[in-house]
Amino acid sequence: MNDAASQKHFIAVAGVTRIAPVANIRVNAHGGRAKCLQRLIRLGLPVPQTEALDFATVARIADGGSIDTRGILAQFPAGALVSVRPSSGAADWGGPATILNVGMNDDRHADLVAQIGAEGADALYARFIRAYATHVAGLDPDRIGTGDISTLLRNFELAAGEGFPQDPAEQLARVLGAMARAWNRPTARLLRQARNAPDDAGLGLVVQQMALGVGDPGQAESGSGVIQFVSPVDGQPQITGRYLRQSQGREALLADVPALYLTRDPRGPSLEALCPDLFAQLQDYGALCRQRLREEMQIEFTIEHGALHVLDAVRVKRSARAAVQIAVALAADGTIPEAEAVLRVEPRALLDLLHPQVDAKAATPVIGEGIAASPGAATGRLVFDAAVAQRSASDGIPAILVRRETTSGDVQGMHASVGILTGRGGVSSHAAVIARGFGLPCVVGVTDLAIDPEARTLTARDGVCLREGDLVTLDGSTGRVMAGAAPLIEPALDGAFRTLLDWADERRDIGIRANCDTPAEAAIADRFLAEGIGLCRTEHMFFDADRLTVMRKMILAERPGDRLAALERLLPMQRADFTELFRIMAGRPVCIRLLDPPLHEFLPEDPDEIRALAEALAMPASAVERRIAALREINPMLGLRGVRLGIAMPEIYDMQARAIFEAAVDVAPRVTPEVMIPLVSARREVELVSARIDAVAAQVRIETGIAFEYRLGVMVETPRAALRADEIAEYAGFLSFGTNDLTQMTYGLSRDDASRFMPDYVRQGVFPEDPFLRLDLDGVGELLTIGAQRGRAGRADITLSICGEHGGDPEAIAFCRSSGFDYISCSPFRVPVARLAAAHLAI
Numbered sequence: 001m002n003d004a005a006s007q008k009h010f011i012a013v014a015g016v017t018r019i020a021p022v023a024n025i026r027v028n029a030h031g032g033r034a035k036c037l038q039r040l041i042r043l044g045l046p047v048p049q050t051e052a053l054d055f056a057t058v059a060r061i062a063d064g065g066s067i068d069t070r071g072i073l074a075q076f077p078a079g080a081l082v083s084v085r086p087s088s089g090a091a092d093w094g095g096p097a098t099i100l101n102v103g104m105n106d107d108r109h110a111d112l113v114a115q116i117g118a119e120g121a122d123a124l125y126a127r128f129i130r131a132y133a134t135h136v137a138g139l140d141p142d143r144i145g146t147g148d149i150s151t152l153l154r155n156f157e158l159a160a161g162e163g164f165p166q167d168p169a170e171q172l173a174r175v176l177g178a179m180a181r182a183w184n185r186p187t188a189r190l191l192r193q194a195r196n197a198p199d200d201a202g203l204g205l206v207v208q209q210m211a212l213g214v215g216d217p218g219q220a221e222s223g224s225g226v227i228q229f230v231s232p233v234d235g236q237p238q239i240t241g242r243y244l245r246q247s248q249g250r251e252a253l254l255a256d257v258p259a260l261y262l263t264r265d266p267r268g269p270s271l272e273a274l275c276p277d278l279f280a281q282l283q284d285y286g287a288l289c290r291q292r293l294r295e296e297m298q299i300e301f302t303i304e305h306g307a308l309h310v311l312d313a314v315r316v317k318r319s320a321r322a323a324v325q326i327a328v329a330l331a332a333d334g335t336i337p338e339a340e341a342v343l344r345v346e347p348r349a350l351l352d353l354l355h356p357q358v359d360a361k362a363a364t365p366v367i368g369e370g371i372a373a374s375p376g377a378a379t380g381r382l383v384f385d386a387a388v389a390q391r392s393a394s395d396g397i398p399a400i401l402v403r404r405e406t407t408s409g410d411v412q413g414m415h416a417s418v419g420i421l422t423g424r425g426g427v428s429s430h431a432a433v434i435a436r437g438f439g440l441p442c443v444v445g446v447t448d449l450a451i452d453p454e455a456r457t458l459t460a461r462d463g464v465c466l467r468e469g470d471l472v473t474l475d476g477s478t479g480r481v482m483a484g485a486a487p488l489i490e491p492a493l494d495g496a497f498r499t500l501l502d503w504a505d506e507r508r509d510i511g512i513r514a515n516c517d518t519p520a521e522a523a524i525a526d527r528f529l530a531e532g533i534g535l536c537r538t539e540h541m542f543f544d545a546d547r548l549t550v551m552r553k554m555i556l557a558e559r560p561g562d563r564l565a566a567l568e569r570l571l572p573m574q575r576a577d578f579t580e581l582f583r584i585m586a587g588r589p590v591c592i593r594l595l596d597p598p599l600h601e602f603l604p605e606d607p608d609e610i611r612a613l614a615e616a617l618a619m620p621a622s623a624v625e626r627r628i629a630a631l632r633e634i635n636p637m638l639g640l641r642g643v644r645l646g647i648a649m650p651e652i653y654d655m656q657a658r659a660i661f662e663a664a665v666d667v668a669p670r671v672t673p674e675v676m677i678p679l680v681s682a683r684r685e686v687e688l689v690s691a692r693i694d695a696v697a698a699q700v701r702i703e704t705g706i707a708f709e710y711r712l713g714v715m716v717e718t719p720r721a722a723l724r725a726d727e728i729a730e731y732a733g734f735l736s737f738g739t740n741d742l743t744q745m746t747y748g749l750s751r752d753d754a755s756r757f758m759p760d761y762v763r764q765g766v767f768p769e770d771p772f773l774r775l776d777l778d779g780v781g782e783l784l785t786i787g788a789q790r791g792r793a794g795r796a797d798i799t800l801s802i803c804g805e806h807g808g809d810p811e812a813i814a815f816c817r818s819s820g821f822d823y824i825s826c827s828p829f830r831v832p833v834a835r836l837a838a839a840h841l842a843i
């Protein structure tokens with residue numbers, strides 16, 4: 001039969017197409033389920049006869065249009081029961097509930113009593129009455145209740161005010177109408193929106209002849225089940241699923257029914273033992289689907305009097321870990337190309353693999369919710385200050401550090417903690433940035449919980465009050481805070497994960513570096529194969545107890561001689577830091593940023609601490625207080641930071657440059673260190689700093705007798721630096737765009753406080769999303785483009801990169817790649833995501 005003739009044959013009712021190998025079934029006209037059923041039919045699987053209603057037809061029905069259901073039913077053998085299932089554009093867009101056994105009525109019931117016995121016939125009819133009452137007539141299922149068929153029919157009549165429809169064509173018309181209308185309900189629309197479905201996403205419906213699954217128990221086997229051939233948890237080959245004798249639909253999956261094992265099992269009867277031939281057939285179907293549909297499928301099947309029917313198949317639902325394993329296994333045996341395996345894994349999903357997760361089945365009470373700022377989950381004892389966190393860690397007790405907000409002084413305590421919670425702040429607040437660097441779970445902006453650092457309590461809205469020492473679990477992937485210890489699932493960086501990323505690296509064409517401040521972070525970056533360090537924030541190196549006092553002495557020094565003496569003492573410590581980083585990165589580039597934060601962040605606030613510091617420095621407490629007051633700034637983020645500090649107190653940068661160069665000549669293999677100047681806004685700043693750093697380099701060369709190279713670059717973090725990038729490029733071998741500060745200054749938003757109103761702004765659509773979270777391609781993006789173009793105009797071979805928190809974001813990577821950036825730099829834990837995302841762009 002040619003195509004045209006077959007179409008004519010199969011389309012008996014307008015808008016309804018028989019699913020057959022040559023029928024014109026399209027995902028964007030009939031939905032994914034209809035298309036998948038056609039594929040199964042083409043593979044020769046025993047799919048019962050199915051008719052597909054297209055989107056336009058279903059939309060017409062939803063609008064009150066009629067359809068010739070008698071004509072549809074005439075396509076099926078006389079007296080056949082049918083099911084109706086939704087078929088939308090994508091499986092996760094939802095859809096109305098499937099309705100089984102349409103066509104069941106008193107006459108059909110009587111026939112079935114004779115054929116399969118009263119028990120089976122009653123079960124089929126009862127199921128249809130209940131489903132129809134709930135999903136079609138919109139009745140409360142409690143009003144139908146349980147009991148024999150006549151009770152159910154009576155209850156239906158009482159509740160609905162009319163008798164249960166007996167005409168199969170009328171039943172089908174009402175079922176189709178109800179399902180078509182359900183698609184347009186506000187809740188269904190919201191769900192679709194959340195899954196990124198287009199506003200005009202259509203619904204198709206498939207009408208399929210029932211394979212009963214309920215038969216005469218005295219005769220051959222009847223039942224239904226689902227089967228899949230890989231584990232949904234880790235993707236390894238494993239037969240999982242359930243089979244329930246004398247059942248229909250997905251009944252076998254209900255947790256409270258005693259289903260059969262699928263494979264032979266010493267603990268009880270199995271489908272394999274009961275029906276070995278049918279079981280073998282199912283295994284063949286699974287293998288066929290894998291090979292020809294190039295995917296691991298879950299098969300829904302029914303056995304009717306010993307005959308196997310395949311009703312449906314869907315992609316196996318899978319964890320991120322299983323997704324990686326399945327994609328790699330399919331490519332490893334040649335079922336799909338490697339590039340396709342790379343494309344099949346969503347980059348952001350890799351984050352789930354790198355951190356422990358809260359077991360989704362856990363029922364630990366959630367006491368508050370904030371912004372998910374750094375992924376992963378951890379359980380620990382509540383502590384309310386950094387010093388207690390450090391003590392707790394040294395006692396071997398995992399601590400969750402709770403602060404209203406964190407500052408540089410908390411960094412050590414944060415490092416000692418297993419998770420961070422703050423009451424204020426957004427995704428680029430201090431707590432969030434540091435936690436991501438350390439790979440620690442972090443939830444910020446938890447306004448649900450009242451934090452009282454004096455009383456050392458955390459109080460939930462419902463009055464539940466946790467005290468220091470109580471156990472809590474943080475889920476930095478969802479933003480949830482739980483009381484007590486929730487069960488956690490550990491991460492797995494198995495062979496498949498590595499293989500997938502190797503394949504990604506072979507294809508990507510933009511570099512990936514990591515932001516690392518400590519050897520521990522550099523080790524993580526190394527493990528995730530970062531190509532270097534794109535940003536080492538040196539300020540975090542000064543918070544160890546032994547250094548902090550020296551640092552404070554340096555800051556508080558009134559005479560240059562005293563400052564130099566303190567810097568002399570810091571020099572070997574910094575040199576050791578850099579040597580360690582260079583050693584770990586073994587010849588890969590390391591970009592070190594000169595000191596950036598406002599100085600007061602290093603100074604104590606607590607009067608006791610100030611007194612102790614005065615004693616340690618042999619200064620009067622009043623003098624220390626005066627100096628601290630002088631260094632306090634109203635808006636420190638726009639104050640004496642970055643290069644401004646380098647101009648005001650050049651000895652600090654001299655010391656850091658010397659430490660970098662002395663470390664560089666000390667390590668093998670030799671590195672070419674990159675020295676980066678932060679928060680630049682004018683060419684002259686770079687000129688001044690560059691001259692001093694050159695002088696230091698020259699001195700170190702003379703002192704050591706070793707010739708070495710270094711690269712000097714500028715962080716573009718102020719709008720002015722982007723606009724004047726051409727003249728700045730005269731002194732800079734590279735420009736690294738710090739999108740955290742650039743976002744802050746482009747919008748005039750404070751990184752630390754914007755979270756107070758950001759949710760309102762996003763809710764009202766003022767900003768599509770928090771710009772600290774998603775790079776604002778329109779505004780900040782335009783500055784990046786201008787900066788990149790002008791930078792290149794100033795120096796053709798300039799290296800361009802991005803190192804703000806947006807650096808690991810797939811959209812930001814796409815933007816940087818299209819603007820010709822050389823590399824992106826992101827938190828070490830984001831490196832795998834970035835490697836995969838960059839490969840997606842290049843394939």
Ligand code: PEP
Pocket residue numbers: 433535537596717737738739740741742803804805
């Ligand atoms: C930035 O501003 O984007 C940046 C990377 O620097 P920091 O976050 O340390 O200010």
Ligand code: MG
Pocket residue numbers: 717738740741
């Ligand atoms: Mg910055």
